[in-house]
Amino acid sequence: MIKVILLGSGNVATHLFQAFSKVDEIEVVQVFSRTISKDFPENIQTSDFTEIREADIYIICVSDNAIASVSNQLQFENRLVVHTSGSTDINVLDSKNRNGVFYPLQTFTKNKAVDFSQIPICIETEVPSDFEIIEKLAKSVSNSVYLINGNQRKALHVSAVFVCNFTNHLYTIGNTICLENNIPFEILQPLIKETAKKIKSLSPSEAQTGPAVRNDKKTIEKHIDFLTNENQKEIYKILTKSIQNGEKL
């Protein structure tokens, strides 16, 4: 049995609580947060640092800029304390405890269920002997667990912004253009799905199609002429140029 305490009550804490609750070998003994949240059983919640119980692992799931402060306020020493942030160094955690990282690489939206078994979890530990328990915890909820060091995690976090946040913004632009022309956005859904699927069997650079990679100047010009929004024009031009300059494999 691994005893876990969650510190935080946001998206990550909620999703982790739900995932851990399904596993026999894990017990979430407590959830710490400033205010009582209806997303967790009331009898395991506390908002008082002096009331935090003993556990095998403490998981801090708060916004990046609050991680240091929460870890500073912990009233114990030499226990295993991890954060769940992609962009935060392990050293931000107070050195009075043994530190680690437990970073689930996914985009969480409140009230939208996720299948944790499909979410990669990136783990890192300060003390090698802590690796085993963090790995066991991660593997109990996910099929893909990776040992990722601090610099790699930073790289992953930046990559995730490109493939998730920026990609979603391109969907927004596509949606805007459709709406302006009375076209239902659903018409683009199969294309979006296939684009995401294709790169499972081909590398993204092999999968590249479209006027930019074909150097089809006539179509590129037509598209730029068609766009009336200067921001969209600028994005079109810079991404076309980047495809043509051949971002490497």
Place this chain on the structure above:
Amino acid sequence: MIKVILLGSGNVATHLFQAFSKVDEIEVVQVFSRTISKDFPENIQTSDFTEIREADIYIICVSDNAIASVSNQLQFENRLVVHTSGSTDINVLDSKNRNGVFYPLQTFTKNKAVDFSQIPICIETEVPSDFEIIEKLAKSVSNSVYLINGNQRKALHVSAVFVCNFTNHLYTIGNTICLENNIPFEILQPLIKETAKKIKSLSPSEAQTGPAVRNDKKTIEKHIDFLTNENQKEIYKILTKSIQNGEKL
């Protein structure tokens, strides 16, 4: 029975041939192309314009800049001739025939099978009475058929570049950053899949996450510092700015 003749032997012609072949009510009576292709039965191929047979619908599946020339060289008049291009006006087709458009909105890669039933087909006809046969043909292979006029088709084509071609390029950048840091790209696959899936239940602007939309300046700065490639930095900045300026729903 709808008799079809395909003009062209590339990706679109090959995929259409395969889809039509599965449908009882459609017969591909001939495939016209410059050279004999192994992708079609030899006995139905011709490369001579004077040998083109009679059919209910002629589908020109050649590169955009060859459409006009192929339609000019047709030796008959007043038959139904359509092209399959997203970015080409219907008027590019020679006016001696009744013209139309049959545009399957998907990214085709040679040797990669596609499920045509999931591909939206955008149709347009010059003569209203031709609508019925084109619609019948489209519905025989696809579950989603849309009547889309020329200007809407142009808009769709531009949108498709954003949500497909440019998105794939962002995948390429993510892949590059992973490779440079010895991270397997597969770790990003669940995130990519979820990002594409999320916008079926939320609008893309509702689904937006990440440092830009949170206005998390510290993380944005860290990311820009992390990137060493000037091109990647520029794309990061311009897309962050665009998210923050709030590309409309």
